[in-house]
Amino acid sequence: MKKHLLLLAAAALLSTAAAVPATPSPGSAGLGxxxxxxxxxxxxxxxxxxxxxxxTPVTYxxxxxxxFTAKATxxxxxFNLDTDGHTIDAVTVNGEPAVWSLSLGQSGxxxxxxPAAPLREHVPFTAEVRFRGNGKAPRAGLTGWNFGPDGGFAAAAQSSRADTFFPVNDHPSDKATWTFRVTAPEGYVATANGELAGRRGNVWRFEAREPMASELIALAVVKGTYLYGKGPHGLPLRHVVPQGQEDRYGPVAAETGDQIAWAEAxxxxxxxxxxxxxxxPGYRNALENQTLSLFGTGxxxxxxxxxxxxxxxxHQWFGDSVTPATWQDAWLNEGPAVYYAALWAxxxxxQSMPxxxxxxxxxxxxVRAKDGPPGRPRALGGYNIYDGGALVLYALRTEVGDAAFDRIMRRWVQRYKDGNASTEDFIAHAAATTHRPGLDGFLRDWLYGAQNPPLEGM
Structure with missing residues (x-):
């Protein structure tokens, strides 16, 4: 009986301890x-x-x-948000005014x-930030604003520039769904990610119902023309081309349906x-903004x-739908994009792939010696993660054969659809898909090695 009572007392103490809420503390100002x-x-x-x-065009x-709606972890x-170049007018959390402050960070x-009251662990909360600014105002970090001759702009936020448009949790690991309400004056059109869900006067509403990383925002206000079409399986296509140049760029945009069919195969x-x-015309590069890729006219x-x-x-599959867990995993974006574009070419x-x-x-x-191997780059945007990442995939295909390689890639985008994945996830996935002994070490040598492994035909 005494032992039984002691057990009951211990259980009561554990239950009481479990019921004690965690002590609130600040969220980290970076994810490492x-x-x-x-x-x-x-x-x-x-x-x-x-x-x-x-x-407002012209004045910017x-x-x-x-x-936003979030859950406290x-x-x-x-808690913190990333922002750069904004005047903050008000912040509320769960509908109540919150105290806020701005400080200089390393990238913005x-x-x-x-909040007026601490936020409990695992409990959802809401927050709102009201802000204003000017697109051409100085930023502490790099800007994502791109300006055209029409007085408008288009966002190119990769990798850390979404915070120059609005306060946000600006890392690809925190994907979310999005609603955009963008005001564009007469003579201009607005763009954003997802479907154009409605328009009331000069306010355009877009719904991005699939999770998206902040670096992929397609926000823009431009003098443009919407063009529409249908892709495979009736997929709705909507393009934006410069106003008055529909005859020049309409046929280019119309090629998209066949390109999607090729990629789906x-x-x-x-x-x-x-x-x-x-x-x-206000952008010089090309960028995979989710559901609406951005291209300069050049x-x-x-x-x-x-x-x-x-x-x-x-990239809509590799990078947008399946998003890297960290920026050091960026070869998972760029390797497939370079590889399949080379295959298309x-x-x-x-030029032949070999x-x-x-x-x-x-x-x-x-490049490995200077910038790091494809799986451990020392910076973002180098030859190692683009062409080097494509070479890793070419070596993998050579090693396992065409059919197994196609299974690896097809099942990868199915398995991690709408989520995040890492280089280690890819290695484990390829090994599990093929059941091939030694494939784990093969990929580690290619992704992390200081030198290229031997490769047939090289």
């Missing part, structure tokens, strides 16, 4: 990303953003509000929010509910422009 340690913020997981953005003034006395600014069904291209002066279109299209009369990969093989050892 290997390449960008101060990006993102700890202590909460955003589920949905609702962004209102009112932009804007005002807006970002409201710890008991929070305060930190907005620290202290390689690695499966398109992962989102819509797709399109935005062609804008790309289409080149006869090989479709290679670039396919590159950004492939080969199938359409361009010839291209021999060139990469010859260059990559020096």
């Amino acid at each position: 990303d290997p390449l960008f340690p101060t990006l993102g913020n700890g202590g909460y997981d955003v589920r949905h953003y609702d962004v209102s953005f009112d932009f 003034d804007f005002s807006g509000a970002v409201a 710890q008991a929070l006395s305060s 600014q930190e907005l620290t929010v202290t 390689k690695f499966g069904r398109f992962p989102f509910s819509t797709y399109g291209v935005h062609i804008y 790309w289409f002066d080149q006869p090989t422009y479709s290679n670039t279109m396919v590159h950004e299209l492939v 080969e199938e359409h009369g361009g 010839e291209r990969m021999r060139t990469v093989y010859g260059k990559l050892d020096a």
